Amino acid sequence: MGEKVLMKGNEAIAEAAIQAGCRHYFGYPITPQTEIAAYMAKRMPKIGGLFLQAESEIAAINMVYGCSSAGMRVMTSSSSPGISLKSEGLSYLAGADLPAVIVNAQRGGPGLGGIQPSQSDYFQATRGGGHGDYHMLVLAPASVQEMAELTVKAFDLADRYRMTCMILADGTTGQMMEPVSFDFVPGEPVAKPWATTGTKMERKHNIVNSLYLLPDVLEQKNIERYEKYEKIKETETMAEEFMVEDADIVIVAFGIAARVSKNAVIAARKNGIKAGLIRPITLWPYPEKIVAKAAEHAKQFISVELSMGQMIEDVKLAVDGKAPVSLCFRAGGMIPMPEQVYDAIAEADKKLKGGN
Numbered sequence: 001m002g003e004k005v006l007m008k009g010n011e012a013i014a015e016a017a018i019q020a021g022c023r024h025y026f027g028y029p030i031t032p033q034t035e036i037a038a039y040m041a042k043r044m045p046k047i048g049g050l051f052l053q054a055e056s057e058i059a060a061i062n063m064v065y066g067c068s069s070a071g072m073r074v075m076t077s078s079s080s081p082g083i084s085l086k087s088e089g090l091s092y093l094a095g096a097d098l099p100a101v102i103v104n105a106q107r108g109g110p111g112l113g114g115i116q117p118s119q120s121d122y123f124q125a126t127r128g129g130g131h132g133d134y135h136m137l138v139l140a141p142a143s144v145q146e147m148a149e150l151t152v153k154a155f156d157l158a159d160r161y162r163m164t165c166m167i168l169a170d171g172t173t174g175q176m177m178e179p180v181s182f183d184f185v186p187g188e189p190v191a192k193p194w195a196t197t198g199t200k201m202e203r204k205h206n207i208v209n210s211l212y213l214l215p216d217v218l219e220q221k222n223i224e225r226y227e228k229y230e231k232i233k234e235t236e237t238m239a240e241e242f243m244v245e246d247a248d249i250v251i252v253a254f255g256i257a258a259r260v261s262k263n264a265v266i267a268a269r270k271n272g273i274k275a276g277l278i279r280p281i282t283l284w285p286y287p288e289k290i291v292a293k294a295a296e297h298a299k300q301f302i303s304v305e306l307s308m309g310q311m312i313e314d315v316k317l318a319v320d321g322k323a324p325v326s327l328c329f330r331a332g333g334m335i336p337m338p339e340q341v342y343d344a345i346a347e348a349d350k351k352l353k354g355g356n
Contacts, residue, residue: 003181003183004179004180004181005179005180005181005182006177006178006179007177007178007180008144008175008176008177009141009144009169009173009174009175009177009178010032010033010034010035010036010105010147010174010175011035011036011039012144012145012147012148012180013036013077013103013148013151013167013169013174014035014036014040015043015148015182016147016148016149016151016182017040017075017101017151017152017155018043018044019152019182019186020073020151020152020155020186021073021189022049022073022074022075022101022155023044023047023048023050023072023073024049024067024072024073024074025037025040025044025049025050025051025074025075025076025077026052026054026059026063026067026074026076027040027052027053027054027060027077027078028053028056028057028059028060028078028082029053030078030079030081030082031079031107031115031171032105032115032171032174033077033078033079033103033104033174036077036103036105036174037053037077041053056085057078057082057083057085057086058086058088058089060076060078060086061076061085061086061088061089061090061093061102062089062092063076064089064093064100064102065092065093065096065098065100068093068098068100069096069098069195069196069208070195070196070197071192071195071197073099073101074100074101075100075101075102075103075155076100076101076102076103077102077103077104077105078102078103078104078105079105079107080104080106080108080109080113080118080121081109081111081112081113083102083104083121083124083129084124086102087129087131088130088131089130090128090129090164091129091130091134091210093164094128094132094134094135094136094163094225095132095134095210095211096209097162097163097194097225098162098164099155099158099159099161099165100158100164101151101154101158101164101165101166101167102136102165102166102167103151103166103167103169104121104125104166104167104168104169105169105170105171105173105174106119106121106168106169106170106171106306107171107333108120108331108332109121113332113333114333115333116171116332116333116334117170117171117172117173117256117306117333118171118306118307118331118333119170119254119255119257119305119306119307119310119311120306120307120308120331121168122168122283122305122307122311123310125138125166125168125284126284126286126314129166133222133225134222134225135163135229135284136163136164136165136166136284137157137158137161137163137164137165137166137232137236137282138168138282138283138284139153139165139167139168139281139282139283140168140254140255140281140282140283141173141255141281142254142255142256142279142281143173143178143259144176144177144178144179144180145178145179145181146281147167147173147180148180148182148184149184150167151167152184152186154166154167155186156187157236159190160190161228161232162194168255168283169255170255170256170306171333172255172256172335173256193206194206194208196208232285233285236285237282237285237286237287237289237290238280238281238282238287239278239280239281239282239290240258240277240278240279240281241276241277241278241279241290242277242279243265243269243275243276244276244278244294244298245276246274246276247274247275247276247294247297247298248273248275248297248298248300248352249268249273249274249275249276249298249299249300249301249302249348249349250275250294250298250302251264251265251276251277251278251301251303251341251345252277252291252301252302252303252311252315253277253303253305254279254280254281254283254311256306256335257304257335257336258277258279260304260335260336260337260338260341261277261336261338262277262279263338264338264339264341264342264345265277265345267338267342268342268345268346271346273345273346273349275345275349276294278291280311286314286318287318288317288318289318291318291319292318295318295319295320295323296322298323299323299352300323300324300325300326300348300351300352301315301319301323301324301325301326302325302326302327302328303315303325303327303328304328304329304336304341304344305327305328305329306329306330306331306334306336307329307331308329309327312325312327326344326348328340328344
């Protein structure tokens with residue numbers, strides 16, 4: 001790593017996007033992600049880029065659609081209620097097979113909820129985000145350094161697969177400050193022969209569209225997308241494993257919940273409890289094979305979440321009944337403390353050893 005700079009997570013995302021070649025940002029302010037828009041407003045004019053505060057979240061995502069169709073690297077960002085407003089546009093992007101990066105710094109919900117951090121948009125992100133048969137790539141950073149690195153990776157993945165890639169962060173990772181290095185190199189640019197860049201009378205017109213009136217044609221398009229999704233599952237799934245090899249009790253957590261959980265796992269090990277941690281980095285595709293492998297020896301899984309329990313469903317699907325799966329959570333903008341996670345581990349250990 002090269003020289004490090006102390007930055008907020010939101011600012012790191014914005015700077016990383018610029019270094020990844022993003023020169024177009026369309027957004028609308030909402031807590032707790034407004035620093036991304038503010039950073040872009042300052043930096044973009046200085047580098048020949050475009051910052052535009054749209055009149056609404058709906059306008060912003062449709063500007064992303066138009067910019068992406070012209071072959072540009074483009075980003076928008078918002079927080080939970082704003083992402084819901086963008087959901088129709090997310091579906092249009094998927095229907096037109098357009099690459100884009102979208103950031104969701106989650107806050108508590110439903111509704112306007114509160115402005116404190118949450119992970120309760122997991123279902124929305126991993127099940128598509130809007131209407132129809134489709135997926136987005138979903139990346140979950142757990143540090144300011146990862147906020148930067150995964151933003152660059154998001155642009156590369158989006159272009160490679162012609163998909164929307166979402167950075168699913170939360171208010172804590174967006175607001176906290178840590179040293180971050182930008183000593184990384186984006187992937188090689190991907191050719192975009194499909195882009196609406198003008199023909200120069202050398203080719204047929206490119207048309208970007210998400211409307212297919214013939215049902216058999218639409219069916220085939222959906223089938224082709226899902227064939228691509230299967231390839232992505234095989235090649236792009238990412239997760240961190242911590243002390244999982246001999247663990248009897250495995251914590252599964254992402255983002256800020258994983259940082260809290262790692263401290264609890266370390267404390268458990270010091271007290272003779274064989275605990276481990278799986279931290280999904282891609283939430284879609286979900287690291288189901290890694291969880292399934294751990295289920296071959298683990299006796300208990302605990303999903304730690306800043307929600308009423310959403311990722312736990314994917315944990316249960318991956319475990320496939322080989323071990324019990326329980327939930328350790330805080331909701332509404334609250335964050336579990338390491339002591340709460342440790343208590344859940346200790347209680348599970350007690351039950352495994354035959355205690356009451």
